Amino acid sequence: EPEVTQTPSHQVTQMGQEVILRCVPISNHLYFYWYRQILGQKVEFLVSFYNNEISEKSEIFDDQFSVERPDGSNFTLKIRSTKLEDSAMYFCASSPSGGPYEQYFGPGTRLTVT
Amino acid sequence: AQSVTQLDSQVPVFEEAPVELRCNYSSSVSVYLFWYVQYPNQGLQLLLKYLSGSTLVKGINGFEAEFNKSQTSFHLRKPSVHISDTAEYFCAVSPLSEKLVFGKGTKLTVNP
Numbered sequence: 305e306p307e308v309t310q311t312p313s314h315q316v317t318q319m320g321q322e323v324i325l326r327c328v329p330i331s332n333h334l335y336f337y338w339y340r341q342i343l344g345q346k347v348e349f350l351v352s353f354y355n356n357e358i359s360e361k362s363e364i365f366d367d368q369f370s371v372e373r374p375d376g377s378n379f380t381l382k383i384r385s386t387k388l389e390d391s392a393m394y395f396c397a398s399s400p401s402g403g404p405y406e407q408y409f410g411p412g413t414r415l416t417v418t
Numbered sequence: 419a420q421s422v423t424q425l426d427s428q429v430p431v432f433e434e435a436p437v438e439l440r441c442n443y444s445s446s447v448s449v450y451l452f453w454y455v456q457y458p459n460q461g462l463q464l465l466l467k468y469l470s471g472s473t474l475v476k477g478i479n480g481f482e483a484e485f486n487k488s489q490t491s492f493h494l495r496k497p498s499v500h501i502s503d504t505a506e507y508f509c510a511v512s513p514l515s516e517k518l519v520f521g522k523g524t525k526l527t528v529n530p
Binding site: 306307308335337339343344345346347348349352360362397402404406408409410411414 | 454462464467471508510512514515516519521
């Protein structure tokens with residue numbers, strides 16, 4: 305069964321460094337998403353992406369964040385200058401049809417900022 | 419804005435017992451409702467969803483949920499749980515947009 309994959313599973317970085325979290329969505333999906341979950345808190349929507357454009361973003365998704373689909377298979381989340389409060393589990397998701405109906409999630413990348 | 423409350427952070431039950439995981443939401447607009455499950459070291463997997471129609475929704479692995487508009491609830495139930503149901507369960511709503519708004523999750527532990 306096809307699945308969303310994410311690398312790395314755990315990333316440790318120092319405050320102020322740039323990080324790129326990588327995701328490989330399911331191959332025939334066209335809509336892509338990032339969510340995050342700070343330890344002990346709710347899973348929060350960050351951004352949705354379709355046709356090489358951001359289609360929706362939350363107030364969390366400020367200028368420090370960017371997303372890109374650099375080739376036909378990867379979908380990345382970049383954090384330019386990490387802060388301690390960026391420490392969280394980051395989930396990538398993809399969907400064949402858009403909307404909330406059928407989002408398939410990856411296992412997550414745990415980001416630890418020290 | 420929408421919010422989701424899962425009242426129980428942890429629910430321990432014995433194998434073959436029934437279970438109900440509670441979910442309440444608030445929204446000023448119509449929403450779609452979802453339950454996701456996360457097994458250890460895996461991604462969130464869709465259990466079931468309510469978009470419209472019958473308020474009783476059946477999902478995978480024998481789970482079902484009932485949408486109650488007057489009580490703004492979407493509780494998840496299973497009549498007889500197995501050890502393999504041990505996981506974290508997330509209730510989510512969507513305000514008819516791209517995003518899902520999640521609750522904090524409920525850790526279900528099924529004991530032998």
